[in-house]
Amino acid sequence: MKQNRREMLSAVGSGLGAIGVSMLSVAGKADEKKDIAGSSASVIKSKVTGLPENWRAMRKFDVHNHVMQDVHLPDADWSKVESLVEAAQILGIEKLFCSRPITGGVMAEIADVRSVNDSVIAAMKRYPDQIFGFCFVQPGNGPAALEEIDRCLDAGMLGVKLYNQYRYTDPMVFPVAERCIERRIPFLGHSAHLTDARTLAAQPKTSDSLDFCELSLRFPELMLILGHVNGGGDWEWAIKGLRDCPNVFLDTSGSVLENDTIEMCVRELGHERILFATDMTMEGCVGKILSAELTDDQREDIFWRNLQKILDRRTA
Amino acid sequence: MIIDVNAFLGHYPFRSLKFNTADGMVSLMGRYGIDRAVVSSLNAVFYRDAHQGNAELHRETSLHPDRLIPVATVNPRYVGWQRDLEECVSRWKMKAVTLVPSHHGYSLTDEYGHAALSRIAEYDLPVVLTQRFEDRRQRHHWDIAEDLEVKTLVEVAAAHPRLKFLLSNWIGLDGGRLAEAGLRGRCLIDFSRLHVILLKDVTRLIAAMGVESIAFGSHMPFDYVGPSLVKLANLETMSSAEYEKISWQNAAAFLKLDL
Incomplete structure (x- = not known):
């Protein structure tokens, strides 16, 4: 209940x-x-x-977060979703843009993809003012993946989230990009430039910033977001790799909280391409933006306004 | 007052750091309202002779004795390390001792680790164990250091029952397992990689280990200070007495600081 x-x-x-x-x-x-x-x-x-002094009251939209439970099932355990919403309220995060990707390199069947998206839809219904959906799709599902995007958008989702089943330069991904352009929605992609052999072996198809660039050059109208610049992997590489691709945005989430990340993003890419996000490192990622050397206007743009501009394109 | 128990001075070979001199760190602390910081030498991690890093750290921190609290670093595989440690403790009054077994080429459970931990316990000083300096997924190809593991920590806690542990930059700590290993009351954990809200790591650790087991830490200058300040602000709903313990009193008591 x-x-x-x-x-x-x-x-x-x-x-x-x-x-x-x-x-x-x-x-x-x-x-x-x-x-x-x-x-x-x-x-x-x-x-x-x-x-x-007013840090909690600063408006914040978290473009990269997750629903982590099967809350669409009867008698579901909602505790993690409740903790997520509670944490957002404490930190003054007004909107959480959530997906539920199937991870671990699993080439999921479309029924499983629909199921995880259903859990996000259930969370959106329970928290309509806080949780907004990004639709996870697995490009290998072909036309069914595109139908799933339409189904998710009909249910009120606002974007698409891809994980690492396919590198984003793979032609299998192109129809998803085309559908995002057609529906004027953002494409948020898992990313990392992994430098340790162990992780690379486990995630061989993870896209790095050069892959995002290539996809962006092929589809310049695509609202493409490189996910979690601090999510593990060489973030300096990630930022430098985006310098020649002005259509790629970048989100600030991840468990790595290293000093100068945000400043380097601003120096190399300009602050209008940077979107606040946490990917569940909620206190850390709020604190990172608060202590980065930014003007008040830059901080406000990163916290919410840059994402709002992307979402506004949908209805423009 | 805030005492930061997770801070470093010196160079890191794989990334440019700002605020990594004593003057720079004191300016950073001033900006963020941090009164004192417990600092180890990064140079001592990477020099062949770690003690040269201790000497540099002593010189630098002596310029700010009311702000920076130096921690010795010893390499038990290096000639004369016992005499170096004695100089750090008796002459320079360093309050704890850092070991970096993976960087210095030994294990906490082998003969070198055993010797170092035993000697530190004899001085009645805490050993500082940093689980990692940075995420391995972004490492330089020369950086082959492994993260410290909880199972190793538990093993050495049993082998050295008098030794106190300052655990910096850790995640994956199970308070029940630490308590079972006898670490309650002889372990101080910095919260720089832990969650106060959402995953509530700090809440669970306090339940198992007591509020005396948690301290403010930021991992500066590697990391931004803001994340740990947000966590501290989220602890302001605790009683004032508990908040002050985490903010600074636990660190002061654990390191026997004369404030």
């Missing part, structure tokens, strides 16, 4: 209460603490002085 926000947050708060941690009271705007019911409590100034 669907919980309302108050019920859900209350449940979360009691779960953390054993150690005296109620995450809810930091979920209010700016540094104003609020109680579970959302009414204003006393204003307590944060002890952490190294962040902008």
Whole structure:
């Protein structure tokens, strides 16, 4: 049964209460603490002085996140989705753009692809103001993959997510790119320039920035997003490889939080090609943008406005 | 007050670092409201004679004694390391000792590791173990160091029951397993790669190991400081006493800092 926000947050708060941690009271705007019911409590100034005072209230759209459970099934466990929404509220992330790719190099059947997308659709229905869908497809499914894109868009999804079943220079991917152009939706791709043999052997078809460039040159109208610049792999390579391909955007997500990543993106690509994202490293990726050397306008563009411009093209 | 227990000075051979001098780091700390930082020498990791890195670290941190807390690095495969360690502890008053077994070519469980850990325990100092400096998926082809593993940590915790551990830049820590290995009360974990919200790693570790087991760490200058500040801000709903422990008191007590 669907919980309302108050019920859900209350449940979360009691779960953390054993150690005296109620995450809810930091979920209010700016540094104003609020109680579970959302009414204003006393204003307590944060002890952490190294962040902008209003950092929680800064508008943020996370273009790369995931629904990780079969929440479309009866009696589903929603706990991970609830934790995701809770974390977004605490961090002031207004919109989560989520997919559920089939990973591990699995060449999935179309029925399995539909199933994972159904879980995202279920999450979109339960959290219509917070969770927005990106449709996972496996290009090897051929025409069925294109039909799945249409089905996902009809259900309200806003983009397509590909994983590493095919390198993006593979002609198998081209019909997906063409469908994205036709429907004016962004194509978010898993990426990495992997330099260690072990990971490379496990993910031999992972695309790096040069693959994205090649796809972009072939399809200049495609709204192409290189996923998680800090998701593992040589991020300096990734950024430099995009310099000659102005139509490729890049998202800032990933578990690597290395200093100068964002500044190098801005130096080499310009800030308007950079999209905030977390890929589930939520605190880290918010903190990365907050402590990067950016102007206020650049930070705002990266946090949400650049993505909004991409989404606006859909209805232009 | 904030004490950062996961920081380094010096050069890293595979990537350009900013703020990696003492002056640079103090300026970075000022920008982010960090009062003190526990710093090890990256040069000591890569020099043949690690102690040259200790000497440099001593010189640099002596310029900022109220901000930078130096940590010794020893290579137990190098001639005279015991005398070098003695100089770090007795003369330079370093508060902990870093071991980098994979970079220096030994294991924590072999004769070299055993000798080093035993000597550190005799000094009643914590050993600092950094699980990794950077993600292996982006490594330079000369970088062959393996990440430290939890099973090794558990093994050496049992073999050295008096030794204290400062664990920096770790993930994959199971608090129950650490507690079972007898590490509760003799282990301080920096939260730089852990989640406060979403995956709630910190919550689970506190439940198993106690709030005294967690400390602020950022992995500067490799990483941005902001991520750890966001985590600290997300802990502000704890009691003030618990928050202050994580922010600085646990580090001060564990390292016996005279503040």
